[in-house]
Amino acid sequence: MFTFQDYASRSQFFLLAGPCVIEGEKMAMEIAESCLEATSRLGIPYVFKGSYRKANRSRIDSFTGIGDLEALRILSKVRETFGIPVVTDIHTNEEARMAADFVDVLQIPAFLCRQTDLLIAAARTGRAVNIKKGQFLSPEAMHFALDKVKDAGNDNVALTERGVTFGYTDLVVDYRGIPEMQAFGAPVILDVTHSLQQPNQPKGVTGGRPDLIETIARAGVAVGVDGLFMETHPDPSVAKSDGANMLPLHKLPALLEHLAAIRATINQF
Numbered sequence: 001m002f003t004f005q006d007y008a009s010r011s012q013f014f015l016l017a018g019p020c021v022i023e024g025e026k027m028a029m030e031i032a033e034s035c036l037e038a039t040s041r042l043g044i045p046y047v048f049k050g051s052y053r054k055a056n057r058s059r060i061d062s063f064t065g066i067g068d069l070e071a072l073r074i075l076s077k078v079r080e081t082f083g084i085p086v087v088t089d090i091h092t093n094e095e096a097r098m099a100a101d102f103v104d105v106l107q108i109p110a111f112l113c114r115q116t117d118l119l120i121a122a123a124r125t126g127r128a129v130n131i132k133k134g135q136f137l138s139p140e141a142m143h144f145a146l147d148k149v150k151d152a153g154n155d156n157v158a159l160t161e162r163g164v165t166f167g168y169t170d171l172v173v174d175y176r177g178i179p180e181m182q183a184f185g186a187p188v189i190l191d192v193t194h195s196l197q198q199p200n201q202p203k204g205v206t207g208g209r210p211d212l213i214e215t216i217a218r219a220g221v222a223v224g225v226d227g228l229f230m231e232t233h234p235d236p237s238v239a240k241s242d243g244a245n246m247l248p249l250h251k252l253p254a255l256l257e258h259l260a261a262i263r264a265t266i267n268q269f
Helices: 004-008 025-042 068-082 093-099 116-124 139-151 177-182 210-223 249-266
Strands: 014-018 046-049 086-089 105-108 128-132 157-161 188-191 227-233
Touching: 004 157, 004 227, 014 025, 025 046, 025 068, 025 227, 025 249, 046 068, 068 086, 068 093, 093 116, 105 116, 116 128, 116 139, 128 139, 139 157, 139 177, 157 177, 177 188, 177 210, 188 210, 210 227, 210 249, 227 249
Parallel strands: 014 046, 014 227, 046 086, 086 105, 105 128, 128 157, 157 188, 188 227
Antiparallel strands: none
């Protein structure tokens, strides 16, 4: 059974990576294979990430998914084909029960991190739970979200930093929050690509700063984060969701090499 604690106990950071949303089986398998090849070579524990549906969209005509059961089937196939854990977002109590049959980790979106019933429903499935910190919350406030999952009987939980709202159309990362949340006793993940979003754009399509992905990731590893979260795609320019802040898939191996070297250096001290 997958546990965050096991992944966080290793000498290297772990990685959650994949497309923003499942667009089809071929694409998902291509990304999973490429990510697994790069992480295996570097000794980085890997979890495939893919949302089976995107509920939080700016516009009514934004792409939300290919169908819940089809996307969940693809996630399950990735899991079985490559022998790796998979993570997906959930939005309601009913989704927690449904998705738990297909994945190893249930992820609570940032905007929903205070939803008590959702946190408890995710915890009671017995799956690992990853709670993204709301852009509107302090690191200290995430202690209460963590307690909700643990009080429901599930200690297999991680917290994810994904930036703090800065004005109307930007986010910033406060790296002090990483050790502050680690002090709660849970592994902490840095969501690199979502931290570089530029939301609330006039056209209703979120912007981003993918040119800063390595900068943000390097700083997170230097601070000592347990895991990294990145969305990646073979061609972000045609991605159906969050393409503006995704990492091109071909750039992932070199980036991971740089980050693994930083972690190895830090481990010497």
